[in-house]
Amino acid sequence: MEARVFEIINTVLSNRSKPKISSLKSEMDLRNDLGMDSLDLAELTVRIEAEYDVDIFEDGIVRTVGEVLKKI
Amino acid sequence: MNIVITGVSKGLGLYLCKILLEKSYNVFGISRSKTIELEDLMSMYPDSFKWLNYNLNNTDNIRQDIFKNWIGFDIPIHGLVNNAATAYDDIITNLDIDSLEQMFTVNVFASMILTKFAIRHMLLHNIKGSIVHISSISVHTGYKGLSMYAATKGALEAFSKNVAREWGEIGIRSNCLVAGFMETEMSSTLTNEQKNRIYNRTALKKSVEINSVAETIEFLISQKSNSITGQNINVDSGTI
Ligand SMILES: NC(=O)c1ccc[n+]([C@@H]2O[C@H](COP(=O)([O-])OP(=O)(O)OC[C@H]3O[C@@H](n4cnc5c(N)ncnc54)[C@H](OP(=O)(O)O)[C@@H]3O)[C@@H](O)[C@H]2O)c1
Numbered sequence: 001m002e003a004r005v006f007e008i009i010n011t012v013l014s015n016r017s018k019p020k021i022s023s024l025k026s027e028m029d030l031r032n033d034l035g036m037d038s039l040d041l042a043e044l045t046v047r048i049e050a051e052y053d054v055d056i057f058e059d060g061i062v063r064t065v066g067e068v069l070k071k072i
Numbered sequence: 073m074n075i076v077i078t079g080v081s082k083g084l085g086l087y088l089c090k091i092l093l094e095k096s097y098n099v100f101g102i103s104r105s106k107t108i109e110l111e112d113l114m115s116m117y118p119d120s121f122k123w124l125n126y127n128l129n130n131t132d133n134i135r136q137d138i139f140k141n142w143i144g145f146d147i148p149i150h151g152l153v154n155n156a157a158t159a160y161d162d163i164i165t166n167l168d169i170d171s172l173e174q175m176f177t178v179n180v181f182a183s184m185i186l187t188k189f190a191i192r193h194m195l196l197h198n199i200k201g202s203i204v205h206i207s208s209i210s211v212h213t214g215y216k217g218l219s220m221y222a223a224t225k226g227a228l229e230a231f232s233k234n235v236a237r238e239w240g241e242i243g244i245r246s247n248c249l250v251a252g253f254m255e256t257e258m259s260s261t262l263t264n265e266q267k268n269r270i271y272n273r274t275a276l277k278k279s280v281e282i283n284s285v286a287e288t289i290e291f292l293i294s295q296k297s298n299s300i301t302g303q304n305i306n307v308d309s310g311t312i
Contacts, residue, residue, distance in 0.1 A: 043195045
């Protein structure tokens with residue numbers, strides 16, 4: 001699952017012409033470390049939802065990679 | 073191109089389906105009733121026309137019933153036309169809150185939720201899609217008895233402009249087609265005198281041709297309008 005989320009994050013980053021990451025750490029902050037803005041986070045949500053059928057932002061704010069992984 | 077259209081059982085929605093199907097679009101159409109005309113169209117285009125019986129008063133199941141189970145996340149969506157609407161018309165001193173809430177649910181809230189999930193679908197497939205909301209000239213030119221209906225359409229126009237701003241950098245567009253008076257069931261309760269008064273407020277002095285509205289919607293859905301977003305396009309016989 002972690003590997004798949006890593007892939008999804010890099011898909012979102014490259015779709016938006018942002019630098020990809022080389023490894024995934026659970027303490028990474030989606031906005032500050034990965035450079036995602038609200039539209040990137042929307043795409044991330046949708047891609048995760050399509051695979052795991054959970055909307056990671058549905059109840060409350062998710063800030064880090066670890067929090068994303070906990071939701072799915 | 074796959075296009076979702078609400079309110080396809082009659083009037084403008086039905087006509088729009090017809091011209092989109094003729095132009096080889098795939099259409100996902102939604103309404104509560106299946107009219108004979110709708111059935112005819114479904115049998116003419118068994119592969120490219122899909123229909124769902126759904127009451128847009130029910131906003132809770134839009135994701136599950138429409139986007140997940142019916143369209144499916146594998147199918148890309150290129151366009152959404154928020155056309156279904158009801159018109160609760162009365163003078164404001166007679167306002168009935170239940171009727172008003174129902175109208176806002178269908179005309180405004182369902183349209184917003186459909187937009188939410190259509191954009192999410194577009195993000196999943198990297199589609200630079202187009203959303204068209206059907207508004208009404210009553211937003212811009214007051215008519216007695218239409219204040220509540222016009223308020224729903226004014227809400228849609230404001231929504232559309234802001235969605236256009238929000239999603240423009242991804243290439244997703246949102247526009248309103250501001251229709252003038254068309255001869256459909258929605259307007260069938262008007263007397264000839266009322267109709268003539270409406271026509272007299274237009275440059276062309278006649279009702280708006282449904283064909284002209286539908287062709288303009290097709291233009292806004294297609295890539296021919298790639299540089300148009302956040303706009304209200306009037307098709308209203310030149311209402312002045
Ligand atoms: N006619 C005019 O003069 C005029 C002028 C300006 C703007 N407009 C706008 O143009 C659009 C089309 O209007 P029209 O004249 O074609 O109206 P219409 O003939 O009354 O058709 C309305 C369509 O919306 C559908 N609908 C209504 N409530 C629904 C619900 N709860 N759930 C699902 N579908 C629902 C109806 O299907 P079911 O009943 O089968 O569900 C029908 O297919 C509307 O947005 C209207 O506000 C019309």
